[in-house]
Amino acid sequence: MLALRRLAAAVAVAAAVLLVVPGLAFAQPGEAYLRLAHLSPDTPQVDVYVASVADPARSFVVPGVGYGAVSPYRSLPAGPYVVSMRGAGAPADSPAVISTSIDARPGSAYTVAGTGLSAQLGLSVLDDKLQTPAAGKASVRVINGAVSAPAVDVGPANAPAWAGSVEFGTDTSYVDVPLGTWNLRVSAPGRPTVTLPCELDANNVYSVLLVDRNGTLEAELLTDSAGSAVVPAGGIDAGYGGMATSPRVRPALLVAGAMIASVTAGMLLSWRSGRGEHAGDR
């Protein structure tokens, strides 16, 4: 019976291998994007420290970031990070002026921005959109880092605003807008209207960033993310079947099953006949 048990175990292993191998597990996703912005008008240049909680080797420092600057995105492993600002040139072990934690999820993008006046300096974590805008649209939001414009409206001329009364130190959610060339009007009470010429492309996501430069309100268009201009429908048929696993694996399974069954039956038979022989010898 021991032999049979061994055989049963071997059969179980073989069956498991045959069944599991074709459905190989793939690696899990785990990439996120992060960019940094300094939007506090009266805060001097800072060094921004991004510390990875999971893997300190992935930590980095962005030195000398001044008001109005937005870094390019950087791809990072998803996971928890601590973002800290120190005065430019301050020792790395000195107390941070401000810090915040962020749990970067896979497939997400974030803007971590120093916002508000320095007396109330805050670090805001903005969720940047990575979803496809509605068909034939682009997505736009407004980030107001201009203290001279405590509330702004942004939109095309002679049309309803895309974003209204955006307060200093805040950002709007994204809105889907028509594509094409625009002269966006940025208006704030008591301030001259600023015009922002821009080209909005299909499936792209933008931020209109407002900052004060040399006493005047300035508007800048940031491309947060870009999608395929043309989005094909559905999946792709990219195989003719010559290497298909099914014709290869199914006969293998059948053959293995037949062999296992016949071996089992054979052993049973020989066992029984063996017993018979012994009985006959008596």
Place this chain on the structure above:
Amino acid sequence: MPVIDSPPRHDVRSGPGTQPGSGREPVAPEPPTAPVPLPAGPRTWPRRMATVGLAVLTAAHLLAALGYLFVITTIPARSDLQTGPRPAVVGPQTTAGPAAGPGVVPTAAVRATDLSIPKLQLREALVDLQLDAAGVLQPPTNPALAGWFAGAAAPGAVGPTVIVGHVDSRDGPGVFFTIKNLAAGDVVEVGRSDGRTARFRVTEVQAFDKTRFPTDRVYGPTAGPELRLITCGGAFDAATGHYERNVIAFGVLADPG
């Protein structure tokens, strides 16, 4: 706008022996051993019947083994893919100029020209992909060719660069047969019509049912230059003549240096 200036990061590269052992045979059950004497018991079967049964089973074994051999040998070996005059190692163009890295700023006229995957010893020129009337992306007709979709991003530009190749032909491996062997950390280089090269790092390889194709993940907005290598996988449906899944390798622009 300051540029992020930081020390190079460490790529997660898969070491040797980490890729799935596609050529490995499954563990076979223990071979049948010679009949061993077993405890005595009452006679239940005539000896002749047992002998006949064993003979029949042996014949069945032989037939089964022959059938299995037939199935295996009529399928071309995967080493077919590696024959031919393809160079085994990528040329030095990625380090020759300032092209690689996030500084790449392509114009609309920039196109993808060739694909190189050192781990798979794959180096191919790229053709242009087309959509059919229904808006479905068509792979190159020739299963030995890979193609680039000009409707998506140019390699190195922010957005998804989409490259498609067949997993197989009717009787052998296609250009993307080994895409499933890619793993996080593997490097994929895409040459551009301006002579520069975009160097990507694979982040994930995953299979999706075509009925639930992740359109947003493949074609949707990305915050940096990204890569999608797409081929087929899963079960082959002989009735439709198509595989049921798409295997997609996702990548992000590799760190400079």
